């Protein structure tokens with residue numbers, strides 16, 4: 209789908225998106241390789257095909273804004289500003305991992321950039337993000353909270369409870385649904401009654417919209433507009449981004465439950481290629497655009513090499529960060 | 542010392558902590574009107590509806606939003622209304638609150654207090670009467686507090702609110718009106734320190750929460766027949782005061798544990814196992830547990846009474862323990 213060309217588009221801004229989307233893709237491809245190399249031990253969920261949402265949303269957040277993410281959270285974390293090396297070390301469970309090797313892919317987080325965690329429990333982040341927004345309101349601060357979740361999450365209770373809560377307390381929170389068509393190996397449509405996330409949100413009085421999540425311009429624009437509303441005290445907003453999960457549910461899922469033609473068609477809507485197309489029509493050379501991918505791959509290759517060579521965390525880490533009661537190996541604790 | 546009830550002591554503690562720290566706030570259903578047991582009565586006037594906040598009937602959001610609010614720098618005091626309803630928020634407590642600090646490698650802390658009124662009270666039947674304290678002791682990351690007196694309720698709640706970790710704070714519904722002396726000054730009670738309710742030489746009785754009062758009555762009855770029981774109120778179950786229990790069992794050589802909750806898998810089993818591992822050689826008789834049968838709690842008073850562990854049962858068990866002691870070794 210080719211958009212009419214808007215000459216007012218800020219080229220530099222979208223070049224940065226292009227770079228970030230390539231970094232996410234390269235990180236995911238490298239993680240997939242690490243998974244094949246049996247160096248990633250647990251399950252990992254790749255966001256290949258969904259990079260425009262991560263980049264488009266997170267670029268419009270400030271560092272002080274909170275972000276809560278899902279099991280498919282590498283892209284969000286990277287786009288929020290986390291260091292890919294510390295992330296890759298975490299995926300491999302090595303020393304220097306961003307969570308000291310205790311969380312892995314599904315608990316990837318970087319509190320120093322406001323990223324308060326991916327989550328291994330579908331929809332659990334909705335209430336947590338809502339609560340972070342509640343804290344912002346109580347403290348009279350000006351940042352916001354953002355929660356990204358999948359289309360499968362809207363069938364769990366926290367979607368109802370968290371959205372209702374955010375409306376009742378008029379909280380500064382942006383809900384982002386990644387409507388990628390699948391919840392694990394099941395088509396989400398088949399298990400969802402009614403019109404989906406945006407309609408459900410509107411029924412609770414929350415401003416909500418459905419947007420093409422593979423078009424970086426649309427993602428960027430709607431996110432910017434909604435965040436401005438939220439910062440102006442207009443309460444929670446929800447965006448449901450339509451996208452497609454180009455790979456399997458996990459890195460080891462061949463996703464043979466979907467027709468090849470469907471996947472092929474989806475690749476034609478690849479958000480990165482669509483962004484490249486836009487930028488080349490705006491006069492950026494293909495060479496420069498291709499260079500973005502090359503640089504991203506080199507970066508992630510370095511990161512992977514560092515992670516592979518890193519030692520395991522020291523054993524003491526198994527017993528720290530439990531609670532403030534001293535060493536669990538000693539005495540009463 | 543000032544006389545006040547168990548409920549008033551908790552209210553005082555919360556008010557003191559809210560005055561001290563503007564980041565402390567309370568959230569739960571019907572808090573504005575004082576909480577369903579009146580334990581928040583009057584606080585709305587002083588602190589306003591943002592800090593004594595009503596909540597929708599959304600237990601998983603009450604718990605889950607508090608996890609987020611705690612990570613984001615406030616100190617929520619979460620009111621669960623009845624311990625039984627906290628079961629609607631198990632993921633938020635067990636998978637999120639208890640583990641966030643660890644899973645994220647210490648990048649965040651979750652300073653929140655989860656108040657769960659528990660226990661048998663006024664024919665409330667199986668969904669409004671449970672004591673589930675032992676479940677929580679099983680979960681790394683949680684502190685578990687089970688106060689039995691007004692002084693402890695004040696001192697422990699204050700410590701809980703200042704704690705940087707989630708604290709499951711189990712108040713017993715049947716003793717909201719129980720009166721006792723509370724120190725005039727702000728006495729904080731540390732986690733993991735038991736209270737010696739009564740000294741004795743013949744047998745150690747360990748209890749907590751409302752059952753502690755039933756055990757105290759049993760100790761008085763035993764005294765009248767010449768058996769000197771030492772009674773320990775653990776006050777917190779995680780951490781628990783092993784040293785106080787060990788010291789006492791070393792002196793008496795006998796141990797009886799009594800709790801209102803189900804005996805099977807109850808925290809009494811943990812205490813019994815620990816003492817058996819550490820002090821087997823000083824035991825003069827088998828360790829005894831007096832706790833509830835593994836059946837749901839009934840409605841009709843005579844049926845409900847079958848679940849309760851009475852002072853008489855404790856006296857009987859203590860007598861037996863003292864009687865067999867001669868031949869045990």
Ligand SMILES: Cc1ncc(C[n+]2csc(CCOP(=O)(O)OP(=O)(O)O)c2C)c(N)n1
Pocket residue numbers: 253278279280328329330357358359360361362386388390391392396453457
């Ligand atoms: C409460 C819960 N139930 C089930 C799972 C297993 N699970 C992990 S991801 C997933 C699918 C989630 O689908 P969606 O929310 O659409 O996110 P997506 O994977 O498409 O990004 C499921 C069922 C889980 N992690 N948590």
Ligand SMILES: [Mg+2]
Pocket residue numbers: 358359360386387388389390391392396
């Ligand atoms: Mg999905």
